[in-house]
Amino acid sequence: MDSINADITSAHVEAEELNGHIGEKVLIHGVIYKIREMSDFAFVLLQTKKNVLQCIYSKEYSQFALSGLKDNMAVVICGEVIKEERSRTGNEIRLISYEALSYPVSETPLVINNKEIICTLGSLLDNRPITLRNSRERAIFRIQAGICAGFRKFLSENGFTEIHSPKIVASGAEGGANIFDLEYFGKQAYLCQSPQFYKQIMVGVFERVYEIAPVFRAEKHDTSRHLNEYTSIDLEVGFIKNFYDLMQIETKMIIETCAYLKANYTEELALLKVTVPEFTEIPAIRFMEAKNMVSKTYGREITDFLDFDPEEEKLLCEIIKKKTGSDFVFVTHYRSLKRPFYTMDTPKDPEVTESYDLLFRGMEVTTGGQRIHDYNAQVAKMKERGMDIEAFSGYLMAHRYGLPPHGGMGTGLERFTAKLLGFQNVRLATLFPRDMNRLEP
């Protein structure tokens, strides 16, 4: 019998620690990102977990033929660390020797190691397994991981408990036809459109809960804003006074996430030339007021009194940006007819709801609002909408046996990332997008 301990030792030095090894010979592992031959030496860029290291090949000290190195080879290099202030990492490595650990079988069909990959969106996504290796592409998804980490940090510091709710469900939370169905051991089942029911149930257990997980929408919209599967940052909060509490929580969460990114993802943000918004408050405007403002400013006739079209969202954000300097705007009091059955109507004006959307640089990124917590009020609203109460008995059990006043929100991770990075198409901020025409890779 063997025994495995936790003393992970490696002869290899981590790229992040190189400045502690100036003047020393070290072993470092990584992948050859790019070789740039100069007249009497060559730059060999080595991709490591976080950084691209600048290595120098020169016949003066390199004991091998440069032609042995190829892009995308996994190698361990042996080299001497030199202080070099012009390099982004503050050092460079004089290559002495190397060992190849694996070989690509051919060159990539696209050039992936220039600043940007020059190709169509379709080609970029078709070739995701290799296009993601580009430094800019990597930076996008490093920042996406940072956004999740920032949100989670805020949530755990503010008393939220993480939950894991099922994605195969017996009934949809959002209603409508936008739901994928599947056969589940002889029963009809669906893919979760939102963890709505479960997070409300869990408010009755933990008061504050969150979940970051995939949701599925069978929407037949093939636009730059829609995905059929996306990652939803969902949270729900008990004991709110009203839905303004939720907008305050979201404001604070985004401010802290932006600060977290600036502190921990400096290089990635610089590479993508991202301006992280700095702000202390977010303007809020009622839905109808916003509608009229856009109509008046741009001379557009209002045809849909229930919702914005994408163009209106963009124009509204432009107006708000000009008026207040804010990249964000809360739109409140959406029409009751447009909001799901669990949304609380505004007591003094039941045509509208205690709900909001957050728009960010022209696109809706969050939907939130106060929910109905009273059992009788919830059942009455469901009956009004002709819903089958019995089909929701599990969900309604929470209301029946007492739920505090509560509300919550859901933010699309990919949309938030896209808007932060200034992308028009949400697919650019999705590792492996799923849309009507794309199921692979």
Add this chain to the structure above:
Amino acid sequence: MDSINADITSAHVEAEELNGHIGEKVLIHGVIYKIREMSDFAFVLLQTKKNVLQCIYSKEYSQFALSGLKDNMAVVICGEVIKEERSRTGNEIRLISYEALSYPVSETPLVINNKEIICTLGSLLDNRPITLRNSRERAIFRIQAGICAGFRKFLSENGFTEIHSPKIVASGAEGGANIFDLEYFGKQAYLCQSPQFYKQIMVGVFERVYEIAPVFRAEKHDTSRHLNEYTSIDLEVGFIKNFYDLMQIETKMIIETCAYLKANYTEELALLKVTVPEFTEIPAIRFMEAKNMVSKTYGREITDFLDFDPEEEKLLCEIIKKKTGSDFVFVTHYRSLKRPFYTMDTPKDPEVTESYDLLFRGMEVTTGGQRIHDYNAQVAKMKERGMDIEAFSGYLMAHRYGLPPHGGMGTGLERFTAKLLGFQNVRLATLFPRDMNRLEP
């Protein structure tokens, strides 16, 4: 236009801060958990986000009728904080007045506020929205959130980047019939059995990646160990020397997660009387050696030479516990025939693989191993198994254009939680289990 800032102020005091308010009158919100009437006073237990607070009702100072308070009511209480060392929170609250925020419509059909809920497993799960409110049930899922947080802390401190891969996929990672299918805009699609392909692809991008997300298995096993949807903690590591590196990483990760739980979930662990394992190493034994050991020790004939049955896993763990004191054991070198096509065979003995399972208190909780990184070797093994190479072209693009030597593992969150807490049935550690007979709530 309004403006929302981040200055979240509340007149209510957080339960965790009460010891800073001894002698003061405070407002606290929560849910009535239990009322225990004594001869001339009453204990009113108030559930808050993390703690149950001990409040005292007495005609001496309480300015309301006790009969107004009901279990499961959401309230704001006004009371005076008194130092009380016999109370678990170090204080108690003398109730002065209260305001009801919401009312249950009836009493719960099960008694949920005793130490344990006395009912069948079926009834416990059917009534999840309310049975989860029991203090012991809450503690289970608080600890589960802590396990995730502990794993994530280790992973982010050790250079792993979090990813989000799609759950609707074009082909299964594990093979076999255990896969749910669905129609996806006229195409045949499946629910992801494992993020295997994506995490291997992403090793080519970030070197070290992880994902904590749902996976789906259409297995027709209705046992205490199986769920048809579970939360998988998946990670993948580039530049490993061999699969012993993976077992070292897992050993360290579990040691640190256990320490994290002990530091941050003291009360929950005490309530459930959990012994968190303390260890510095985990024994490792080859599959056939383990088979023979169980056979010899318990006089059992070996009928299946490819895998353990659940009874054998239990017996093996008993032997290991007796011999070494360890609650964990790595079983290595499973037969090639039993492992998926991406598993690396042992070079000197290709009948077996560079793979392992981790057993914890009688049950497999992790499967891991080294993967084939060489394109030609991977294609050869797939052809040997009669697989359609073309159907995996997206996945194989990673190998074709170079992948470092790598491997990884997947741990079932619910199984890990169940075994840590000493449960026989994995459903007890699942918020809303999905099995062959259960699709609700």
